[in-house]
Amino acid sequence: MYRFKDAHGRVIYVGKAKSLRSRLNSYFADLSGLAPRTRQMVMTAAGVEWTVVNTEVEALQLEYNWIKEFDPRFNIRYRDDKSYPVLAVTLNEEYPRLMVYRGPRRKGVRYFGPYSHAWAIRETLDLLTRVFPARTCSNGVFKRHSQIDRPCLLGYIDKCSAPCIGRVSAEEHRRIVGDFCDFLAGKTDKLVREMEQQMNDASVNLDFERAARLRDDISAMRRALEKQAVVFGDGTDADVVAFADDELEAAVQVFHVRGGRVRGQRGWVVEKSGEPGESTLEYLVEQFLTQFYGDQAALGTAADGGRDDVANPVPRQVLVPVLPDTSDELETWLSQLRGSRVTLRVAQRGDKRALAETVHRNAQDALTQHKLKRAGDFTARSAALQSIQEALELEDAPLRIECVDISHVQGTDVVASLVVFEDGLPKKSDYRHYAIREAAGQGRSDDVASIAEVTRRRFHRHLRDSGDVAEGSAAVDDGARASARVDDGSRASARVDDGPRASARPARFAYPPNLFVVDGGAPQVNAAASVLDELGVTDVAVVGLAKRLEEVWVPGRDGSPAEPVILPRNSDGLYMLQRVRDEAHRFAISYHRSKRSKRMTASALDSVRGLGEHRRKALVTHFGSLARLKQASVEEITSVPGIGAATARAVLEALGAASPTESAAEGSVAATPDSPAVSQASAPVIGDDRSTAPG
Structure with missing residues (x-):
């Protein structure tokens, strides 16, 4: 190795x-x-x-x-950003729930799948909950409807048996869930026969309404079965893999067959290494089996004991186009992952050969579509990077671009975001959030100081990771917060005894950007450039992108002021810089909103004497929001453990709710205009506020 x-x-x-x-x-x-x-x-x-x-x-x-x-950049990688979607049945709960699930397997939960798309699971649930009305709601929704003693919409339209309000007992609901699991496990003929017998009995007894409902239920069950075509009559569990490749790239498709039915399909297009021995079909098969099943087995099946009725990520049989030289070793390794015998073979005849040919045609179509799509995308990105290089007179094309944006409300809750684009595409695993520590002023100068702080923290981290700054340096602690959507694994580095920061995995920010973009004009650019000069970083270009005229500002040379560079409005380079800037703005806004929301929730109750942090949290958790707490009565608030009548009245007064006498006289609860919640909620957000979802 x-x-x-x-x-x-x-x-x-x-x-x-x-x-x-x-x-x-x-x-x-x-x-x-x-x-x-x-x-x-x-x-x-x-x-x-x-x-x-x-x-x-x-x-x-x-x-x-x-x-x-x-994560070596030159290795072939078969990956996407999600694990298998499966249908999970939480048998470990009193009232089991049906849900779409991704992630590691848990004990006491039964899984069915894999499915190619989450919407395929929801479509199956929508058909089958008519026949098996089990609950699909979250625990929070279940608890809320139990408290208000009223079912949700699914309960009203008979797609849920409404155990939350006691319409069925726990034993009856578990029997419904058991029938649902039997149906998905393949015991369909028996269920259909039983329902047909019940329909005939209802018709004989002149109960035509029940007979019609059973007829529609049987039709729904058959439609669900039609969506999963039977390809292997012997109920085989297998994955069928096929490749289509050219000199530079390869497309792989895999069909997942469980119980003789095609349950899902996945595909990737990867770049080939170009080395003669590492571009062969045998090498591609070996790499796919190693990476794909290694990733899937990491989800874990030990909690379920390796049972056949759960979605085991490693099937009993894998059909491949050719057997690699290491096929025996691969079989041994796959068998260890599954916990039972796994065979690796080439389909020669019959149904398996026919399905293998179908998968191969899918791989060929995927490679053709990728070539047509990539031609436009790759050309546009290359033109944009070249345009930026020429306009800014850079030595090389900016293959890695980082951008910083600041977000705050009148100098409070100041945060920053750093987004990363590599080869013109966002690399979200390297996104970072920063909570600004040194913001002390107001307005424009505050943004300049914040830009300087983020630049210092980011490049101090770069120098430290690359070994140019000692770990114990007191200059600046990075303190960046990684995106909540992506686990970058950077904290998993191994340490040894002979060094303060000896890691088997180099930190991500040991790579400096080719181009560092700040959201702003001359002051912001000068602040960032000054920090880089202070740290001795000379191989990173700095520019600013001002929103007003979309000018690209570059720092002045030899003490001269910063100068704008005007790119044509239809320039691919300007479009890419705008896209990077807008992504940084969106990422900063989402983090700022989360911080502001937490602060507002806490500050509205801060003035209540005797109400500590734990009881504030208990109140908000019990009622779900400040708006619902504001509408509650004193009796309802005192039902929360630890809250007395005097404290309850103080809470309503702090929230600006009407007193009990006013509420009885006027028949409504209104917020006073001067309440803290109203004044804070109406505060404006600095900058464009178009997008909220992170990542």
């Missing part, structure tokens, strides 16, 4: 070879004879490390672990 590293110590490629000498000689031969991707990897590499293992099974496991840990 060997690893190539770049000048920053970041692993850029992971591979395995029986003869390391011959493999390295193939890399460092005539560069003109290498494929473009391989040539770029060799020119980027600054060193190589290797590890000796005993068996090829160990090599497969170590290769998967390294690719997962280091």
Whole structure:
């Protein structure tokens, strides 16, 4: 096993070879004879490390672990941003719930799937809840409707048996859920026969309304069955994999067959390494099996004991176009992941051969569509990066762009965002939030100071990760908050005893950007440039993008003032800079709103004497929001543990709610214009407020 590293110590490629000498000689031969991707990897590499293992099974496991840990940019990656969507039935609850689920398996929960899309699960649920009216609501919704003693809409239209209000008992609801699970597990014929018998009995007894309802239920069940075509009559569990490739890229498609029915499909298009031995179909199959099933098995099936009635990510059989040289070792490894025997084979005849050909046609179509789509996208991004390079007179195209934006309300709750674009596309795993510490003034100068602080913290982190600044330096603590949507794994680094920051995985911010963009004009650009000069960072270009005229500001040289660069309005480069700036603005706004919301919730009750943090939290949790708390009576508030009548009246007074006598006389509860909640909620947000969802 060997690893190539770049000048920053970041692993850029992971591979395995029986003869390391011959493999390295193939890399460092005539560069003109290498494929473009391989040539770029060799020119980027600054060193190589290797590890000796005993068996090829160990090599497969170590290769998967390294690719997962280091995320090398030149390795083939079969991945997307989500795990399998499955249909989960929470049998470990008193009233089991049906829901769409992604993530690790949990004990006491039964899973069905995988499905290709979450909407496919919801469509199946929509059909089957007519027949099996089990609950699909969250625990919060279930509890709320239990308190108000009124069912939700699904309960009114008979798509839920409404156990929340006691329409059915826990035992009856569990029986409904059990029938639902039996249906999805394949015991369909028996259920259909029983319902047909019930329909005939109702018709004989002249209960035509019940007979008609059962007839419609049977029709709904059959429509649900039609959505899952039977391809293997013997009820086989298998994954069917096929590839279509050219000199540069390869498309892979996999069909998931469970119980003889196609339950889902997934596909990827990946760049080939270009090395002769690593562009063959056998190598592609080996890499796919190693990475795909390694990722899926990480979800875990140990909690379910490896039972066949759950969505085991590793099937009994995997059908591939060719068997790699390491097929025996792969079978052994896959069997270890599943906990039982897994066979790896090539389909030769019959239904399995026909399905393999269908999957191969899907792979060919996916590669063709990708080529047509990528031509436009890649050309546009390349033109945009080249336009920026020429306009700003950069030595190289800005393949990594970082942008900073500030968000606040009149100097309060000041936050910043940092977004990253690589090759013209957002890299959300590197997004960061910053809570500004040094914001003390008001208005424009506050933004300038905040820009300087974020720039200092970001590049101090870069210098520290690259080894140019000691860990114990008191200059600046980074303190960046990673995006809540992405787990970047940066805290999982291994430490050893002989160094303060010895890590097996180089930090993400050891990579400096080619272009650092700030939201603003000359003052903001000068502030960022001054910080870079102070830290001795000389290989990063800094610009600012002003909103008013969309001017690109560059810092002055040799003490001269900053100057604007006007890019044409229809320029691809300006469009990309605007997109980066708008993404930073959106990311900052979402974080600012979350901080402001938390502060407002706490500050509205801060003035209540004797109401501590825990009881404030208990009140908001019990009523769900300040608006509902404001409308509550004194008796309702005192039902919360620890809240007395005097405290309840003080809470209503602090929220500006009408007194009990006023409420009885006027028949309404109104907020006073001078209440803290009203004045804070009406405060304006600095800047455009178009988007709220992070990530």
